[in-house]
Amino acid sequence: MEKVLEVKDLHVSFKTYGGEVKAVRGVTFDLHKGETLAIVGESGCGKSVTSQSIMRLIPEPPGRFDGGSIVFKEKDLTKLKDSEMRKIRGSDISMIFQDPMTALNPTLTIGDQLTEGILQHMNLSKEQAKKVAVQMLDLVGIPSPQVRLKQYPHQFSGGMRQRIVIAMALVCQPEVLIADEPTTALDVTIQAQILELFRDIQKKTGVSIILITHDLGVVAQVADRIAVMYAGKIVETGTRREVFYNPQHPYTKGLLNSVPRLDVDGAELIPIAGTPPDLFSPPVGCPFTARCPYAMEVCDKVYPSATKLSDSHGVDCWLQDERAQKLLANR
């Protein structure tokens, strides 16, 4: 599989009055062409920061890159000048944000907001840009696009606005689409429609999607691969099948146990006890130790190295260590 984007050992921190928050602490993943990679995890685990770092949308200061690289088309995005980065934003990599009610400018028409990206990145006249915008609205399923172009965001419903936001992101045919919780602010029926739209668009355009979400239902529907994030680190990655049917990290197991199941009669919902660690001073060892039912002495002291279970399945956990396996077998 061709790699489109390679994130290596990314570190991002934020200066706050309380001290330095290490939001992303060594995140590594690849994005393949035409796939959907879901990054899941609870609030504050660094999902959004990771995605915004790829777009370089982290405000600096207070944000800061502490190391690592994001390679796209043989260029390290962390080292580009602002003006070079602007050429990539919206044209090669684009982004969809969580709340469609606030993501559109209330004082500009939809047409204006759709065409400005085209005019910025493609060498097209206003008339041609308008045509592209109409096609785009058609693609995302907005009826009578010609009329709709002249309207303002407040004249659309929430679901329609999210479709427009998606159209805006796709307008320059990007290679990578980052969707940061694209369905969280929508009600369930609209959610299903939007996810359907994502699949449809991916089939038509072959775009690679990074889907940031905390909703495992959404992940199960659209993701090809899944990366589970916890306390600024990716603790487990794998294909959808591997992560859902053979979760190895205790945190992943905990997440899956806390989702309602329809296939098992009377299955109990088991919450993960405790709270995530304070990222002002992140633990040296595995950050999940304090909440982990299988925690060992070593977990608290040394961060586990990555274990490869298959070509696609990897996990950071001491339980995968031979010695731990023996211990478990002897028990």
Add this chain to the structure above:
Amino acid sequence: MLHYILKRLGSMAVTLLVIITLTFFLMHSIPGSPFNEERATSEAVQKNLESFYHLDEPLYVQYFIYLKSVATFDFGPSIKKSSQTVNEMLGRGFPVSFELGMITLIVAIFSGILLGIIAALRHNGLIDYLAMTVAVVGISVPNFVMATLLIQQLAVTWGILPVATWTSPKHMILPTLALATGPMAIIARLTRSSMLEVMTQDYIRTAKAKGLSPVKIVFKHALKNALLPVVTILGSLAASILTGTFVIEKIFAIPGMGKYFVESINQRDYPVIMGTTIFYSTVLIMMLFLVDLAYGILDPRIKLHKKEGK
């Protein structure tokens, strides 16, 4: 839109009628009359004068006589300056006052907004602190103090600008500055705070994610939204500039309308009091009307025309 404008014009007429009525009766409730002078006039002359100006009629009759002449845009003759009509006085004074007011308004709006934007973009930087210090001074120093200080420093001590009168562009600088600092400071502070708020909005992040340049983001996406609260206060700012012109015209010996307005009250020159009041009110009401129109243009969510199907 047309429907809205007609409706507003109707309500403006009603507002004016209320102002005319109130002013008319309040004015006549002030003791004294235009003919109370140290030099005694004979009773016959006094009678003649009073009947000429209908002052011997009952008050409500005078009121209707006045309304009738106002309806034909005739504000009557001045009582004290018997050779002039109120229309002539307004015709002479208004262009000057209008010039002063408009230049001030334009200077205040543009420099205020610019200062606000710069301060917001350099948030918590040196320029921001400097601009906001200037703004606080501008708000707290009244325009007549500002005028005196400016004259003292720029005209008297340094001698680079003329002290008073309104004859050349150079003469206009000091009065305009004195009158504009207050409104400018208010606009600057408001622009800054609303700009700061708008820059954190999600749609600004969306605009950044599209790869737009910072200039485009500020002027196309942020400014229009940031200006909404500024437009709201423009109406009341116009009012304060209008009243400010009385004082500034007096200080700089500018031959505007303010002089007639103030003199007429002291002299109980009834037609002039009425004429200038009506005129100032009309200007103010028109300003408020324009502000509302501008609001509708800036923010598409505000609909000025009647909803379809209703």
